[in-house]
Amino acid sequence: MSSVTTRPGFSLFRYAAPNVFYPVAGRMVPFFAVLATALAVIGLYIGFFMAPTDAQQGDSYRIIYIHVPSAWMAMFLYVVMAFWAGVGLAFNTRLSSMMAQAIAPTGALMAFISLWTGALWGRPTWGAYWVWDARLTSTLILLFLYLGFIALQAAIDDRRRADKAGAVLALVGVVNVPIIYFSVKWWNTLHQGASVKPGSSAMAEIMLTGMLVMVFAFWMYAIAAVLVRLRAIILERERRSQWVLDAREQSTL
Amino acid sequence: MQWQSLEHFLAMGGYGFYVWGSYAVAAAVIAAEVWALRQRRRAALGEVRRALPAAGRSA
Numbered sequence: 001m002s003s004v005t006t007r008p009g010f011s012l013f014r015y016a017a018p019n020v021f022y023p024v025a026g027r028m029v030p031f032f033a034v035l036a037t038a039l040a041v042i043g044l045y046i047g048f049f050m051a052p053t054d055a056q057q058g059d060s061y062r063i064i065y066i067h068v069p070s071a072w073m074a075m076f077l078y079v080v081m082a083f084w085a086g087v088g089l090a091f092n093t094r095l096s097s098m099m100a101q102a103i104a105p106t107g108a109l110m111a112f113i114s115l116w117t118g119a120l121w122g123r124p125t126w127g128a129y130w131v132w133d134a135r136l137t138s139t140l141i142l143l144f145l146y147l148g149f150i151a152l153q154a155a156i157d158d159r160r161r162a163d164k165a166g167a168v169l170a171l172v173g174v175v176n177v178p179i180i181y182f183s184v185k186w187w188n189t190l191h192q193g194a195s196v197k198p199g200s201s202a203m204a205e206i207m208l209t210g211m212l213v214m215v216f217a218f219w220m221y222a223i224a225a226v227l228v229r230l231r232a233i234i235l236e237r238e239r240r241s242q243w244v245l246d247a248r249e250q251s252t253l
Numbered sequence: 254m255q256w257q258s259l260e261h262f263l264a265m266g267g268y269g270f271y272v273w274g275s276y277a278v279a280a281a282v283i284a285a286e287v288w289a290l291r292q293r294r295r296a297a298l299g300e301v302r303r304a305l306p307a308a309g310r311s312a
């Protein structure tokens with residue numbers, strides 16, 4: 001029995017095969033890791049040495065350079081995770097479900113960083129580490145959705161059923177993402193409104209630049225981390241298939 | 254540059270605890286993830302090394 005299910009002639013499906021994607025992902029990892037590191041150095045330099053102290057919040061505002069990037073990535077990664085989980089559910093493509101599984105821990109990490117930095121920013125700004133407000137509560141639910149997805153998959157032994165159950169949870173949870181995004185508009189909240197909207201920004205230009213550079217740094221880091229985890233998951237799931245054993249013989253894993 | 258000295262920089266205008274508390278924990282959890290990823294890859298490679306070819310496969 002061959003595990004190779006590539007369809008020659010259609011390049012998109014070709015890369016959907018774990019054995020084809022595995023080495024490609026391996027070559028992409030250093031690129032994204034270096035990019036993430038370089039962007040973080042530049043972004044933090046701008047944020048701490050070029051951007052001035054904020055007139056209202058003093059230097060506490062400098063938390064923004066990791067708070068907003070982690071919050072955006074937590075929401076973005078969730079949508080990407082749900083997308084791939086849904087593709088895996090609909091088309092039974094192995095790599096899609098593995099991708100969803102690979103994204104969840106990094107998404108949870110981003111949600112945790114956004115909550116932690118938010119608490120430490122909220123204390124000097126609002127006088128409280130935590131309030132049960134719409135933006136904070138919906139972000140906490142996002143963290144629980146990630147953790148629930150991870151726990152649910154870990155609790156089911158049958159891999160295909162674990163993928164399906166996880167996909168249903170991920171897809172139902174997607175409704176939370178627009179709730180987080182629009183929460184500051186829909187409800188009265190302590191959390192400040194969006195500082196950055198398409199086409200306009202309420203922030204000083206140098207602060208915005210530093211923050212956006214950090215957003216890209218977090219983005220590139222997330223891609224690198226997810227690809228490394230995806231490669232490990234491919235090995236975990238396909239360790240008995242012929243291509244893995246062949247690659248083992250050739251020492252190309 | 255607005256920092257006159259290292260002390261000023263570390264003090265963050267009186268918000269040092271909040272600013273560095275944010276950055277330190279963010280850096281720590283990212284470092285933990287990188288470490289965990291390395292461990293997971295190592296463990297997966299170990300399992301592959303121990304894996305036998307599936308029974309009944311065509312050579």
